[in-house]
Amino acid sequence: MNSLSGTLGRAPEHPRPLCVPGSVAQELPRSFHPRFSPVSRCLSPGSMLDHQSHHRSPKSQRDLSPEEQQELRRKINSRERRRMQDLNVAMDALREVMVPYASSSPSSPPSPSSHSHHPGAPPGRRLSKISTLVLARNYILLLGSSLQEMRRLLGEVSAGVGAVGPGPVPRLLLAGGWPLISGPGRLLLSPESLLTTAASSSSAASRSTAKCTVLSPGPVEAPLAPVQWSSIGAPGGASLCPCSVCRLPRFSHPSSVPRFPK
DNA sequence: TAGGCCATCTGGTCCT
DNA sequence: AGGACCAGATGGCCTA
Numbered sequence: 001m002n003s004l005s006g007t008l009g010r011a012p013e014h015p016r017p018l019c020v021p022g023s024v025a026q027e028l029p030r031s032f033h034p035r036f037s038p039v040s041r042c043l044s045p046g047s048m049l050d051h052q053s054h055h056r057s058p059k060s061q062r063d064l065s066p067e068e069q070q071e072l073r074r075k076i077n078s079r080e081r082r083r084m085q086d087l088n089v090a091m092d093a094l095r096e097v098m099v100p101y102a103s104s105s106p107s108s109p110p111s112p113s114s115h116s117h118h119p120g121a122p123p124g125r126r127l128s129k130i131s132t133l134v135l136a137r138n139y140i141l142l143l144g145s146s147l148q149e150m151r152r153l154l155g156e157v158s159a160g161v162g163a164v165g166p167g168p169v170p171r172l173l174l175a176g177g178w179p180l181i182s183g184p185g186r187l188l189l190s191p192e193s194l195l196t197t198a199a200s201s202s203s204a205a206s207r208s209t210a211k212c213t214v215l216s217p218g219p220v221e222a223p224l225a226p227v228q229w230s231s232i233g234a235p236g237g238a239s240l241c242p243c244s245v246c247r248l249p250r251f252s253h254p255s256s257v258p259r260f261p262k
Numbered sequence: 263t264a265g266g267c268c269a270t271c272t273g274g275t276c277c278t
Numbered sequence: 279a280g281g282a283c284c285a286g287a288t289g290g291c292c293t294a
Contacts, residue, residue, distance in 0.1 A: 080270080080282090
């Protein structure tokens with residue numbers, strides 16, 4: 001499937017009328033659209049085309065003819081477009097992996113082929129970017145906690161059996177005795193299993209009511225945050241987490257995410 | 263119709 | 279100098 005550009009939208013095969021991708025956009029004169037008109041760009045807030053760009057490289061900018069400037073702009077736009085498309089490809093790949101874990105009902109087995117079940121949305125709706133990222137993050141945290149739990153159980157088993165041999169462990173695995181390895185859907189979608197696992201492995205961590213259970217500091221601090229997957233990305237649905245990141249669709253976490261130094 | 267999500271354009275900044 | 283990355287702005291599409 002072509003996941004580039006418009007495929008992420010609802011009309012995969014049709015380029016957007018105004019924000020047309022790639023070749024089409026490049027062939028259209030910029031003055032065809034108000035946003036491309038030099039006047040509107042200069043008047044738009046934050047636009048410092050005539051000010052700072054001249055400040056930085058007066059000669060190169062000034063010496064460019066309008067056609068050359070247009071060509072340069074096209075090149076830059078094309079690069080940016082390609083960059084974002086690559087990012088979307090990677091996001092799609094991640095989404096593809098995470099979709100089975102995003103299904104809201106534990107009874108419905110995850111189906112990798114079924115496309116994008118947005119939590120709380122009708123089937124066929126794909127995961128949003130933010131939902132995909134939050135989902136992936138929590139899955140990673142959960143894997144870490146599962147590993148912890150497995151190690152703990154291994155320790156218990158080996159301590160109880162003593163020097164008898166490696167027998168019990170494979171039997172336990174074959175019997176499906178591991179609480180968290182019964183399928184991705186159960187792994188992620190059953191709050192009970194999450195809670196019991198959390199309670200058994202690290203009670204201290206699970207007891208600490210972090211402000212954000214979804215975007216906690218890390219696997220060490222809060223490895224077993226009881227995440228309600230069906231609420232991720234759903235506006236106002238994150239009942240377990242009061243943080244602004246999980247509640248708001250737009251990311252705004254002033255304290256935890258430092259601005260990239262400029 | 264409002265709000266969410268998204269793609270694209272754009273200028274600024276940093277890096278090579 | 280050119281490319282990569284980032285964030286703001288803008289407008290289109292879709293759903294509740």
